[in-house]
Amino acid sequence: MQPASPPAFDDETAGDVAGPQPIMISALEHYSYCPRQCALIHQESTFTDNIHTVRGRLVHERVDLPDHETRPRLHIERALPLWSHRLGLVGRADVVEFTEHGPYPVEYKVGKKRRWDHEAIQLGAQALCLEEMTGQPAPRGAVYYYGSRRRREIAIDAALRRQVEETVEAVRDMLASEQLPPPANDARCRECSLLDVCMPDLPERHIRRPSWWRALYDTSDPNIDR
Numbered sequence: 001m002q003p004a005s006p007p008a009f010d011d012e013t014a015g016d017v018a019g020p021q022p023i024m025i026s027a028l029e030h031y032s033y034c035p036r037q038c039a040l041i042h043q044e045s046t047f048t049d050n051i052h053t054v055r056g057r058l059v060h061e062r063v064d065l066p067d068h069e070t071r072p073r074l075h076i077e078r079a080l081p082l083w084s085h086r087l088g089l090v091g092r093a094d095v096v097e098f099t100e101h102g103p104y105p106v107e108y109k110v111g112k113k114r115r116w117d118h119e120a121i122q123l124g125a126q127a128l129c130l131e132e133m134t135g136q137p138a139p140r141g142a143v144y145y146y147g148s149r150r151r152r153e154i155a156i157d158a159a160l161r162r163q164v165e166e167t168v169e170a171v172r173d174m175l176a177s178e179q180l181p182p183p184a185n186d187a188r189c190r191e192c193s194l195l196d197v198c199m200p201d202l203p204e205r206h207i208r209r210p211s212w213w214r215a216l217y218d219t220s221d222p223n224i225d226r
Contacts (some may be wrong), residue, residue, distance in 0.1 A: 021175070023081065025091030025129070028167045029122040033182040033188065035174060040194050043175055048193050074099055082129040087168050093126050095144075102136035103127075114147040117144045117163075120154050124164040127156040 030038035040046040066079040075098040083090045085114030087221075095106040105126040109119060120143075127138035142151040154160070174181065183189070192198065 006127065007095055022088050022090040022144060023168060023171055023175070025089055025125045027123060028125050028164065029118045029160060031171045031174070032118040033116055034184050035170075036183050036200075037192060038171065038196055039180050040197060042171075043178070043180070046194065046197055048197060057171060058111070063082055082133065084125075084129045084132050085164065086132060087125070087128065088172070089125060089129060089168065091126070091129070093130070096126075096130065101139075103130040103138045103167050105138065105141040106151070107141070107143050109143055109145055112145055112150075113158050120160055121164055121167055124156050124160040125168075128164060128189060134161070159199055 027038055027042045068075065068077045069073060070076075077098070078094065079097045080093045080096050081090075087111055093105045094108045097104040097106060105123055107123050107126065117161055123141045123143060127141050130136070130138045138144055139156055140153055141156060142153045144151050185200035189195055189198070190198045
């Protein structure tokens with residue numbers, strides 16, 4: 001049996017995702033890890049580097065370049081654009097292996113093999129996009145850990161699919177609210193590249209935006225000459 005064919009990518013098709021503003025697939029992992037981190041990156045376009053983000057960028061150097069190869073009973077696509085009209089998602093898969101069983105997404109991560117639900121949600125979203133794009137089932141995928149050179153296979157089961165959809169709605173609600181979630185201020189913060197921007201140690205009353213801030217950047221008022 002021949003491997004499933006990869007989808008043909010069309011910029012216009014990908015851009016016509018349902019909803020006013022498509023959500024990046026990566027935002028689901030960010031939100032699962034820390035809603036405030038997600039808002040800083042995807043709502044306020046704030047991002048800073050630390051040793052972990054630099055290492056991650058180096059690991060992704062190969063898979064971030066669009067490429068493909070064909071082997072017996074296997075076709076591999078790298079940096080494959082993804083979208084879902086149903087969920088309103090856009091993004092990119094590091095690697096997708098197309099076999100006779102359908103598409104199999106592989107997400108690359110820094111570090112050693114571990115069990116994190118955040119990565120599973122991101123991988124699950126990629127699988128749902130691939131199913132919609134190809135019409136083929138994507139029941140499994142894997143996270144590849146560069147530090148240990150090992151994969152963790154993840155079943156795209158009903159529970160994970162439900163978790164993906166719930167996270168999509170939570171991210172969409174957060175972005176629509178234009179509110180910055182409170183900081184976690186726990187062990188997650190120590191390794192976060194946004195620590196200095198987030199300032200989790202400050203009391204919330206000192207970092208909540210004053211009312212004049214929203215008015216200053218509110219472009220909906222027709223009486224304001226811009």
